[in-house]
Amino acid sequence: MVIVTHNGKFHADDAWAVAVLFVLFPDAQLVRTRDPATIEAADFAIDVGGIWNPATGRFDHHQKGFDGARQTGVPYASAGLVWREYGARCVSALAASHTGQRLPDDTAREIAYAIDADIVQYLDLSDVGAAKNAPGGYGLSAVISGYNPNWLDEERLGYGEAAEAYRLEQFRRAMGILTDILVNAVKYRVGAMLAVDQVRDSEVLEGGRLLFLRNSALPWTQVVRREMPKVLFVLSHNQSEKRYMLHTVPVSPENFTARADLPAAWAGLRDAELAAVTGVPDATFCHNGRFIAAARSFDGALSMARLALEAVDSGQR
Numbered sequence: 001m002v003i004v005t006h007n008g009k010f011h012a013d014d015a016w017a018v019a020v021l022f023v024l025f026p027d028a029q030l031v032r033t034r035d036p037a038t039i040e041a042a043d044f045a046i047d048v049g050g051i052w053n054p055a056t057g058r059f060d061h062h063q064k065g066f067d068g069a070r071q072t073g074v075p076y077a078s079a080g081l082v083w084r085e086y087g088a089r090c091v092s093a094l095a096a097s098h099t100g101q102r103l104p105d106d107t108a109r110e111i112a113y114a115i116d117a118d119i120v121q122y123l124d125l126s127d128v129g130a131a132k133n134a135p136g137g138y139g140l141s142a143v144i145s146g147y148n149p150n151w152l153d154e155e156r157l158g159y160g161e162a163a164e165a166y167r168l169e170q171f172r173r174a175m176g177i178l179t180d181i182l183v184n185a186v187k188y189r190v191g192a193m194l195a196v197d198q199v200r201d202s203e204v205l206e207g208g209r210l211l212f213l214r215n216s217a218l219p220w221t222q223v224v225r226r227e228m229p230k231v232l233f234v235l236s237h238n239q240s241e242k243r244y245m246l247h248t249v250p251v252s253p254e255n256f257t258a259r260a261d262l263p264a265a266w267a268g269l270r271d272a273e274l275a276a277v278t279g280v281p282d283a284t285f286c287h288n289g290r291f292i293a294a295a296r297s298f299d300g301a302l303s304m305a306r307l308a309l310e311a312v313d314s315g316q317r
Contacts, residue, residue: 006044012144014047017082047078077127087112244301
């Protein structure tokens with residue numbers, strides 16, 4: 001199998017698209033060219049060739065009259081075109097190889113859609129000039145673009161075979177970065193899916209206002225935010241660090257605004273200073289932002305949770 005994309009400068013959308021195909025077809029040959037005959041003979045032509053036809057492996061968006069867009073109106077570039085066709089298959093493959101889970105087809109499609117919304121559409125938006133993918137100039141598209149040789153590299157290497165070999169090497173490095181991002185995105189979402197029942201079944205304390213998780217690594221915020229309106233704080237066991245954590249519950253995934261903050265008097269304190277203020281001997285720290293604190297023991301963390309709830313009841317901030 002041969003996967004062709006254009007030579008010269010690459011962008012995040014074509015690197016992502018090719019990376020997705022290599023997850024599914026790891027033994028394929030990669031060719032970077034604009035030669036029409038090579039493009040015509042390839043099994044896949046990505047971001048080059050002037051044709052969008054998934055049935056024949058053609059995924060370009062530069063041709064005159066192209067108006068492909070998501071239902072949300074976000075336009076497609078090659079990342080989104082390939083992801084639209086192969087995203088669910090890629091999610092299934094990565095879930096099997098990296099989590100051991102065999103996903104139902106509808107679950108794989110849901111995860112693929114979520115990854116499109118969180119990552120892929122921004123690569124497309126950046127490529128077509130519709131929007132930046134992050135504040136400032138160093139979002140994911142800019143990071144990938146930085147793998148292109150700059151003028152200093154070109155002066156050093158010249159413009160012959162050595163330069164082309166270096167650019168191909170850099171393209172593969174960019175593909176590797178994007179593959180890692182994709183793997184992590186799938187692992188996180190599969191893990192969150194598998195954690196839902198454990199979070200729902202976890203012990204609720206203090207009249208329903210404190211949730212206790214036996215493993216801090218469980219993704220819990222979405223379940224608590226959507227399904228447990230009474231919970232103000234979450235107490236969890238950080239098994240790797242051998243301590244207990246006290247978390248606030250964010251009201252939105254967009255910021256740290258919480259249903260209730262930890263007491264203001266704890267902010268930024270550690271060890272003996274925090275122990276003196278709380279009366280909890282094994283208290284270890286409270287973040288200056290008052291959204292997380294810790295103690296070495298369950299009893300210590302529970303005492304801190306009760307103090308935080310008392311502060312909420314008394315109207316202290």
